[in-house]
Amino acid sequence: MTSPLWHPFTQHGLREPIPEVASAEGAVLRTSDGREIVDAISSWWVTTHGHCYPPISQAIAEQAGRLDQVIFAGWTHGPAEEVARGLMEMTPDALTRVFFSDSGSTSVEVALKMALGYWRKQPRPRSRIGVLRHGYHGDTVGGMSVGERGVFNAAYSPLLFDVTALPLPEGGGENTAHAIESACADEPLAAIIVEPLILGAGGMLTYPPEALSALRRACDRHGVLLIADEVMTGWGRTGTLLACEQAEVVPDLLCLSKGLTGGAVPLAVTLATEPVFEAHLSEDRADMFFHSSSYTANPIACAAAAANLRVWREEPVRARIETLCGRQAERLAALQRHPVLSNHRQVGTIAAMEFGGSEGAYLSGLGPKLAKWFRNRNVLLRPLGNTVYVMPPYCVTEAQLDAVYEAIASAADALAEGRL
Numbered sequence: 001m002t003s004p005l006w007h008p009f010t011q012h013g014l015r016e017p018i019p020e021v022a023s024a025e026g027a028v029l030r031t032s033d034g035r036e037i038v039d040a041i042s043s044w045w046v047t048t049h050g051h052c053y054p055p056i057s058q059a060i061a062e063q064a065g066r067l068d069q070v071i072f073a074g075w076t077h078g079p080a081e082e083v084a085r086g087l088m089e090m091t092p093d094a095l096t097r098v099f100f101s102d103s104g105s106t107s108v109e110v111a112l113k114m115a116l117g118y119w120r121k122q123p124r125p126r127s128r129i130g131v132l133r134h135g136y137h138g139d140t141v142g143g144m145s146v147g148e149r150g151v152f153n154a155a156y157s158p159l160l161f162d163v164t165a166l167p168l169p170e171g172g173g174e175n176t177a178h179a180i181e182s183a184c185a186d187e188p189l190a191a192i193i194v195e196p197l198i199l200g201a202g203g204m205l206t207y208p209p210e211a212l213s214a215l216r217r218a219c220d221r222h223g224v225l226l227i228a229d230e231v232m233t234g235w236g237r238t239g240t241l242l243a244c245e246q247a248e249v250v251p252d253l254l255c256l257s258k259g260l261t262g263g264a265v266p267l268a269v270t271l272a273t274e275p276v277f278e279a280h281l282s283e284d285r286a287d288m289f290f291h292s293s294s295y296t297a298n299p300i301a302c303a304a305a306a307a308n309l310r311v312w313r314e315e316p317v318r319a320r321i322e323t324l325c326g327r328q329a330e331r332l333a334a335l336q337r338h339p340v341l342s343n344h345r346q347v348g349t350i351a352a353m354e355f356g357g358s359e360g361a362y363l364s365g366l367g368p369k370l371a372k373w374f375r376n377r378n379v380l381l382r383p384l385g386n387t388v389y390v391m392p393p394y395c396v397t398e399a400q401l402d403a404v405y406e407a408i409a410s411a412a413d414a415l416a417e418g419r420l
Contacts, residue, residue: 038403044382045237048235049262060265080302091242095272095273097272100268101270102268107256107270111253114270129146130163131165134203145161148202167179173212173214173215196244197238197247198232198238203385226253227253228253230255239348255268255270261301335405350391351391366385371383390404390408
């Protein structure tokens with residue numbers, strides 16, 4: 001019987017196989033037909049410590065039997081308080097307020113609305129948002145508006161608001177800083193949203209920490225709020241807890257999700273500075289921040305996040321990340337001379353390269369062929385066009401990582417020989 005499911009980012013007209021995953025543990029997915037698949041992309045960048053990580057799984061089970069859901073508008077509960085206080089201990093002091101939502105996209109929506117709410121209360125309001133070209137910030141209307149325009153959102157263009165597109169930073173970031181200066185000369189920007197150090201869905205494009213620092217300085221010169229979308233880059237992916245740390249940059253608004261719960265269940269937060277919070281603080285109810293969802297700060301999800309924060313405090317997570325960074329570098333170096341691979345790059349635990357010699361479009365026909373090749377070799381890799389990236393959980397073993405890179409090397413050989 002044909003499944004009634006409509007899968008995300010899937011063209012069902014191609015009738016490609018959709019494996020059924022029955023269970024998971026560590027860096028391995030087990031399918032219903034008995035195969036073991038190495039999850040080399042952390043199941044869409046979410047799984048940090050490994051699938052079904054006991055401290056997090058146990059916290060979810062215990063919380064489910066105690067308090068499953070409660071309204072968060074005007075009410076609170078222990079797991080949410082624990083997460084908020086834990087985040088205050090781990091993130092920069094200037095970020096003093098924690099607002100819960102349920103996904104990376106919604107954390108971005110929250111940040112955009114907070115930024116506009118802040119400027120609405122200023123003597124000279126602003127409303128224009130600056131974005132980096134090739135950026136991706138989710139699939140809600142606000143997230144699409146501040147993302148790269150193209151195949152992702154062309155059908156929905158009537159819904160999207162105008163933004164000021166800024167070039168991807170090069171070198172020390174002077175080009176982007178200059179673009180900010182020029183943009184603000186025409187119309188002062190309210191905020192700029194960036195993916196720090198590496199742009200995910202845009203093709204794993206990278207820029208150095210000093211460029212992010214230059215962007216922050218340009219924002220400061222013009223009073224522009226900086227929104228850091230660390231939904232992918234946070235929780236150690238770039239080698240530090242937050243990518244912004246490497247540039248010694250503190251954003252005005254910080255979006256976190258994915259690894260917030262270790263990847264076990266959906267949850268997100270937007271952290272804000274005190275001035276952003278105070279702009280919404282009033283004795284007039286009309287000045288409150290108007291945003292919520294039914295499941296804001298769901299207690300089960302918060303229990304998972306609280307357990308994740310304990311893992312970060314009590315276990316050698318940073319040492320695991322450092323080890324994975326080294327292992328990725330070694331294996332990436334071994335592919336350097338392959339004739340069909342180019343632009344090898346690494347940011348922390350994330351490694352990427354292009355197949356076929358140059359950057360390709362997201363809908364490159366090579367992408368599905370590569371995905372099938374990897375799937376047939378029991379490796380989950382989901383290329384972005386002809387860009388292949390490796391972003392495994394921190395628990396991945398050397399043998400599992402070897403299997404991933406052997407699959408990549410064999411695909412490169414097949415492409416060079418005309419077999420792919």
